[in-house]
Every structure is written in structure tokens, then in C-alpha cells.
Amino acid sequence: MKIAVPFEDGQVFQHFGRSAQFKFYEAENGQLLRTEVIPTNGQGHGALAGFLVQHGADVVLCGGIGTGAQVALMQAGIQLFGGLSGxxxxxxxxxxxxxLVFDPDIHCTHHDHDEGHSCGSHCGGGCH
Known part of the structure; x- marks a missing residue:
């Protein structure tokens, strides 16, 4: 099993779609075998699902994540556990x-669409 975490300075990075790198954890029978930090090379939001598939991720643990990214992960068969920090x-x-304590109803707080915010500028409008 391969677990991917958006990663910055040892912490769960809080905006999935803007992650500059992911830390991948390879585990078997509940035991951690190895880890590796891999940069996304500027890929963001929708492209990250493909990046994660390319690197063999089965599970993503993350902080905030928009609806479009959630759908892309689901379509790729990657399990999502959001609302994490630390x-x-x-x-x-x-x-x-x-x-693991997580939020099954997590969403990206940058996508709340309140006063003056348009997600179209950073997620191609795909977060509706």
C-alpha cells in the first residue's frame, strides 16, 4: 500500500491543490517500509490525481481539498482522508x-465562495 501526504516542513500541507511536494509512505501489513518525498513540478489541482496515480498512491491523507480534486481522486480509485493537520x-x-481521526466532509476553505472570492482563478472553476 502506498500512502501520499501533501507535505511541507514535516507537516501536512493544508491546500491539496497547491502542494509543491508529496511524501509517499510505502507500507505492508501495517508496517512502514520506506518513505520518499517527490516534488509535483508545478502540477496542481486536477493534475495531481494523475501525479498520484503515476506514483502508485492508494490513499491520500490531507488537510483541505476542493470538490473537483475529491472527485478526481475517487475516479482514480484513491481513498481520501481529509481534515488533517500537524x-x-x-x-x-x-x-x-x-x-486516524479525520473529517469525511472536508472541503478546501479557499473554495467557500463567499464575498469577493472566485475559485476560477486558481482551480479552473472545477471546484463547484
């Missing part, structure tokens, strides 16, 4: 131990 390694350890 230490990325600790989140993965909790996931592997079966005690």
Missing part, C-alpha cells in the same frame, strides 16, 4: 494503527 509522519502512523 505532523505528516504521525498522521500516517495513526492511519496504519487504525486510529
Amino acid at each position: 505532523d505528516a509522519d504521525a498522521a500516517v502512523a495513526d492511519y496504519l494503527a487504525g486510529k
Whole structure:
């Protein structure tokens, strides 16, 4: 199993679509085998699902994530656990131990569409 976490300075990066890198954790039978940090090379939002598929991700642990990215991950067969913050390694350890606390109704707070905000400028309008 391969777990991907949007990653910055050891922490779960809070805006999935703007992640500059992901940390990948390879695990088997609940044991961590190896980790690797891979840059996204400027790929963002919708393209990240393809990036994650290319790198063999089965699961994504993240903070905020827009609806378009959630749909892309679902269509790619990648399980999503959102609403996380803090230490990325600790989140993965909790996931592997079966005690991860996450928000099944997570959304990206940058996509709340309140006064004066248009997501079209950074997600191609695909977050509706």
C-alpha cells in the first residue's frame, strides 16, 4: 500500500491543490517500509490525481481539498482522508494503527465562495 501526504516542513500541507511536494509512505501489513518525498513540478489541482496515480498512491491523507480534486481522486480509485493537520509522519502512523481521526466532509476553505472570492482563478472553476 502506498500512502501520499501533501507535505511541507514535516507537516501536512493544508491546500491539496497547491502542494509543491508529496511524501509517499510505502507500507505492508501495517508496517512502514520506506518513505520518499517527490516534488509535483508545478502540477496542481486536477493534475495531481494523475501525479498520484503515476506514483502508485492508494490513499491520500490531507488537510483541505476542493470538490473537483475529491472527485478526481475517487475516479482514480484513491481513498481520501481529509481534515488533517500537524505532523505528516504521525498522521500516517495513526492511519496504519487504525486510529486516524479525520473529517469525511472536508472541503478546501479557499473554495467557500463567499464575498469577493472566485475559485476560477486558481482551480479552473472545477471546484463547484
